Amino acid sequence: MKGFARDLMEILRLLENYPLKSYSELAQKSSLSPQTFIRRVEELRAQDVIREVHSSLNPESLLLERYIVMFLTESIEGIKILELACDVHPYTSSRNRIFGVDYGVYAVFDIPKGSFRKLKIFLENLLVKKYCFKYHTYKSQGKRIFYPQPFYNNIIDLEEFDLEAYLVQNTTTLYTGKGGRGSFLSSLELHPIELLILRDITLDFRTPMSQLIKKYRKYLKSKKGELEDYIFPETYRPHLEEFFREERTENAIYMDFKKRYHALIEKHVENYWLGINRKHFEMFIRFGYVIRNISKEEKSRLFSLLKNERPPFNIYIEDLDRNLFLSLSLPPYYQTKLSYLMKERYEKFSAYLLDSFGYNALKYRFYVGNYDIRNKEWRQDEEWMVTGVTKGIEEKLAKKEYRIVKT
Numbered sequence: 001m002k003g004f005a006r007d008l009m010e011i012l013r014l015l016e017n018y019p020l021k022s023y024s025e026l027a028q029k030s031s032l033s034p035q036t037f038i039r040r041v042e043e044l045r046a047q048d049v050i051r052e053v054h055s056s057l058n059p060e061s062l063l064l065e066r067y068i069v070m071f072l073t074e075s076i077e078g079i080k081i082l083e084l085a086c087d088v089h090p091y092t093s094s095r096n097r098i099f100g101v102d103y104g105v106y107a108v109f110d111i112p113k114g115s116f117r118k119l120k121i122f123l124e125n126l127l128v129k130k131y132c133f134k135y136h137t138y139k140s141q142g143k144r145i146f147y148p149q150p151f152y153n154n155i156i157d158l159e160e161f162d163l164e165a166y167l168v169q170n171t172t173t174l175y176t177g178k179g180g181r182g183s184f185l186s187s188l189e190l191h192p193i194e195l196l197i198l199r200d201i202t203l204d205f206r207t208p209m210s211q212l213i214k215k216y217r218k219y220l221k222s223k224k225g226e227l228e229d230y231i232f233p234e235t236y237r238p239h240l241e242e243f244f245r246e247e248r249t250e251n252a253i254y255m256d257f258k259k260r261y262h263a264l265i266e267k268h269v270e271n272y273w274l275g276i277n278r279k280h281f282e283m284f285i286r287f288g289y290v291i292r293n294i295s296k297e298e299k300s301r302l303f304s305l306l307k308n309e310r311p312p313f314n315i316y317i318e319d320l321d322r323n324l325f326l327s328l329s330l331p332p333y334y335q336t337k338l339s340y341l342m343k344e345r346y347e348k349f350s351a352y353l354l355d356s357f358g359y360n361a362l363k364y365r366f367y368v369g370n371y372d373i374r375n376k377e378w379r380q381d382e383e384w385m386v387t388g389v390t391k392g393i394e395e396k397l398a399k400k401e402y403r404i405v406k407t
Helices: 006-017 023-028 034-046 076-088 116-128 163-168 192-203 209-221 234-243 250-268 296-308 332-345 382-398
Strands: 050-057 064-073 092-099 103-112 134-139 144-147 269-276 286-291 315-320 323-329 349-355 361-363
Touching (some): 064 315, 116 382, 144 296, 192 209, 209 250
Antiparallel strands (some): 064 134, 092 103, 092 361, 286 323
């Protein structure tokens, strides 16, 4: 962390470790008064040092299944088109550019259970149209771990962390090979209020419930086309009118909202972290590895290791059945050591450089339009997942419009 006064460093570490606590509570853990603490936080926001608290949802708990797709292309134009394809597809969860030996896009799709055939048709269309020359798909088993990179990166000092010793150590086995949270439900019923909550907490998890209630009331008062910052499906209006009907007291509305809000968090929120402007911190290039045909024992060891001891760097690991996806952000010295270690320990793997800066990397918010509130199920017809998406891509390409971010 560079160029920050001691009191700001203290604030940043508190925000990092307790991203959802009130600023008044955090001030009590610091040497600052609540007023000074809040003023300092506002200064950090004004300087674009810190941003919103983001969250990610567990797809399995929502009856979705995750697929990781590695698109490879031969040109920068191809990358832009693949980014556009990800932006237009309704079930894209995130994307990053790939660069280095291979160029392309690393994308994550959270699609309705049993709809892989539709995703496969969409991917094949991209291949036929030569938007990519190759792609690889990997199905998640519902088990993953993510740790964001600490603000103060204590592995800059080469004496402080033994990366090799950490990654090769044996550990008590905790991982059984079974999936994560998951769901035994065959159907999922979500009220429009709940869908709006899921959308908004993926963008800013710190938004108070009272502010969300105020926002959704504003939707009711607006006319079609007036809201520029969010998509508000008109089919939601009758449901919101019922929820906010005049006969209900303010307390009844708030308690109902609170119950739904906390139930959603308990069931579906997987991770949350404070968003930051990377240029102010020691952030490193991300490497992504797909380790193929990894043994169950080695997979179990790695998951158990990360559960037992959090490393001081950004790391993401996902179980892909016979394969494993591993992503890390490391300084060059450590990345070199890791590269040799990977070659020594694993027979088959692919390595990718992942661009995680600016719009070359996007984490999409929950897209409310995917859920059919009338039939109480995820939309997975061919028009929604294939033909409509293909048409949307072609229309944007004809106008030279790229980076269409869904709201």
